[in-house]
Amino acid sequence: MKFGRERPFAVLPFLVLPLVPLLDRNNSHIDFLTNAGAFILLALGLNIVVGFAGLLDLGYAAFFAIGSYSYAMLASQQFGIHIPFWVMLFVASVIAAIFGILLGAPTLRLRGDYLAIVTLGFGEIVPQTFLNLTQYTNGPNGISPLDSPSLFGHSFGFSATPYYEVMLALIALAVLLATNLQSSRLGRAWMAIREDELAARHMGINTTTAKLAAFALGASFSGLAGVAYAAKLSLVSPDQFQFNVSVLVLSMLVLGGMGNIWGVIVGSFTLSFINGFLLPQSTNLAHSMHLNLDFTNYRFMLYGVILVAMMLFRPEGLIPSKQRRAEFREAKLDPALAAEEQGEYTLGPGPGAGTGG
Amino acid sequence: MTPLLRLTDVRKTFGGLVAVNALSFEIEAGAIVAMIGPNGAGKSTVFNLITGVYEPTSGAIDLDGRTICGLKTHAIAGLGIARTFQNIRLFAFMSALDNVMTGRHSRMRASLFDSLLHTPAQRGEEKRVRERARELLRFCGLEREADDYARNLSYGHQRRLEIARALASEPKLLLLDEPAAGMNPREKSDLIELIRRIRDSGVTVFLIEHDMHLVMNVSERITVLDHGEKIAEGLPEAVRNDERVIEAYLGRETPAG
Numbered sequence A: 001m002k003f004g005r006e007r008p009f010a011v012l013p014f015l016v017l018p019l020v021p022l023l024d025r026n027n028s029h030i031d032f033l034t035n036a037g038a039f040i041l042l043a044l045g046l047n048i049v050v051g052f053a054g055l056l057d058l059g060y061a062a063f064f065a066i067g068s069y070s071y072a073m074l075a076s077q078q079f080g081i082h083i084p085f086w087v088m089l090f091v092a093s094v095i096a097a098i099f100g101i102l103l104g105a106p107t108l109r110l111r112g113d114y115l116a117i118v119t120l121g122f123g124e125i126v127p128q129t130f131l132n133l134t135q136y137t138n139g140p141n142g143i144s145p146l147d148s149p150s151l152f153g154h155s156f157g158f159s160a161t162p163y164y165e166v167m168l169a170l171i172a173l174a175v176l177l178a179t180n181l182q183s184s185r186l187g188r189a190w191m192a193i194r195e196d197e198l199a200a201r202h203m204g205i206n207t208t209t210a211k212l213a214a215f216a217l218g219a220s221f222s223g224l225a226g227v228a229y230a231a232k233l234s235l236v237s238p239d240q241f242q243f244n245v246s247v248l249v250l251s252m253l254v255l256g257g258m259g260n261i262w263g264v265i266v267g268s269f270t271l272s273f274i275n276g277f278l279l280p281q282s283t284n285l286a287h288s289m290h291l292n293l294d295f296t297n298y299r300f301m302l303y304g305v306i307l308v309a310m311m312l313f314r315p316e317g318l319i320p321s322k323q324r325r326a327e328f329r330e331a332k333l334d335p336a337l338a339a340e341e342q343g344e345y346t347l348g349p350g351p352g353a354g355t356g357g
Numbered sequence B: 001m002t003p004l005l006r007l008t009d010v011r012k013t014f015g016g017l018v019a020v021n022a023l024s025f026e027i028e029a030g031a032i033v034a035m036i037g038p039n040g041a042g043k044s045t046v047f048n049l050i051t052g053v054y055e056p057t058s059g060a061i062d063l064d065g066r067t068i069c070g071l072k073t074h075a076i077a078g079l080g081i082a083r084t085f086q087n088i089r090l091f092a093f094m095s096a097l098d099n100v101m102t103g104r105h106s107r108m109r110a111s112l113f114d115s116l117l118h119t120p121a122q123r124g125e126e127k128r129v130r131e132r133a134r135e136l137l138r139f140c141g142l143e144r145e146a147d148d149y150a151r152n153l154s155y156g157h158q159r160r161l162e163i164a165r166a167l168a169s170e171p172k173l174l175l176l177d178e179p180a181a182g183m184n185p186r187e188k189s190d191l192i193e194l195i196r197r198i199r200d201s202g203v204t205v206f207l208i209e210h211d212m213h214l215v216m217n218v219s220e221r222i223t224v225l226d227h228g229e230k231i232a233e234g235l236p237e238a239v240r241n242d243e244r245v246i247e248a249y250l251g252r253e254t255p256a257g
């Protein structure tokens, strides 16, 4: 366990934030923060796949769905199975990790655009499957109600506060694990694969298992998020996990700074804040002034504007990692770099891509 | 005694192109040996065959008497073959130190769970690997560059960093693909000295090089390749005076010219 020199700063938020429900007794605010927390977990998970290992995943919502449905099926009247919430956090993250490996394995030989397209396909297939397995999932109606978690015999009930505290704890865990990963043998291997896969293999890095580890770990974070999110809502339905969720989480990384844990958190919270607070509140304000405006309809337009602006003015994200910043800065100075990095030979058959020869 | 590396009748074709043909040679442990030949002779392809980037179309490659044909590149690296690349392939946006630490991957034990939880064993290993990496940077004359991005090093330093990174895996056999390319005379003589020190530390060195001065100076045996075939082999002095070698380099004299 280590945060290095950042440690005091890293711990501080997790000491202060649990007190928020004492100061702000508006349940809808806490509810909003809890949802935002679920998306921070998702963003931290996707960051492992895309930010650390450099594997563009456009179907990440699939694992969120798998985590949520795991809870719905194993902790509700649906099959009469009632595994406790706390156990399900572990079980669902393992289930999601297994699916991370199953869905990751066929994509291992693919890169860039092709990888993105296949993961996009998986992102579509998974919610479709939950939609169509009507006898197990109730199809479009979803599964509800789900078991309410309890701690020391006290049920969580309808207040958002206990979920909020759980979400904070999960985020703290996720931050700790992601930070650890980053400065470890595996984290370096991912970085090396992102930089030069062929050279990475020559270092003895088994790129297959390293990539599968990224898919599995990334997916397991969204298993956690799925369980907590589903339990709070006491409902899962296939429409919660559409393509736009995958895009939203990816946008959080782009906005915040891919590869940087704190950047990802800031990016994630910013979009959640716009989405879950700013737009609804503006709409309420407009309605109270008898203006017939619904700002929430402009959500995706706003994301679009933000992302385009980011690409133009700060493509490395709000709080980028050192690497990303250097990559973007230098790529700007040296347009030949990108072309040069495509490698020597465009390969036909053969195990390697580019030969270094 | 079994040689460290043995190629037996190795052939590699790319479509219709025969890049390496009927190539056999052996490398004894503890030697510095070189492979030379004109551009496109197939030298780098030989390295790519040894490190498992390509599988031979036919023939056998043995390390310590055991075949490594068909093994994946990472497995071959784990068995003790490290290399540098003709076109430098450092991890550009990682520090020099991280590059070398990455080179140690195959000698590290930290599991997925160690990496996740930073167990005491993991932390101890990281510390040792970092120290070892610093030693290697010093060994290669790069101690002051430790924290710079690989990309920001000078060309000569990048070539040395590739060597430091390769040495991090404690290889039995080090393959150097044109290590002196782009170096000035000063850097070249430092390189010769470095290659000797590497051999003295117990690593067998196999290098490809166009700089004849360097090759003749440092290597104990030389294999000459032309059009994918071995045309000569032996001591530097003998190879230098071999007619076929001179022909391959200078072109065939036209009869009745």
Ligand SMILES: Nc1ncnc2c1ncn2[C@@H]1O[C@H](COP(=O)(O)OP(=O)(O)OP(=O)(O)O)[C@@H](O)[C@H]1O
Pocket (backbone or CB within 6 Å): A345, A347, A355, A357, B014, B017, B019, B037, B038, B039, B040, B041, B042, B043, B044, B045, B046, B086
């Ligand atoms: N992946 C590949 N696909 C197709 N042809 C290849 C491939 N790799 C090498 N070749 C061809 O094989 C031949 C030998 O190439 P190789 O790179 O081994 O030569 P070399 O001796 O290293 O030359 P140089 O001194 O220029 O580095 C060349 O004709 C090259 O074009």
Ligand SMILES: [Mg+2]
Pocket (backbone or CB within 6 Å): A357, B043, B044, B045, B086
């Ligand atoms: Mg070559």
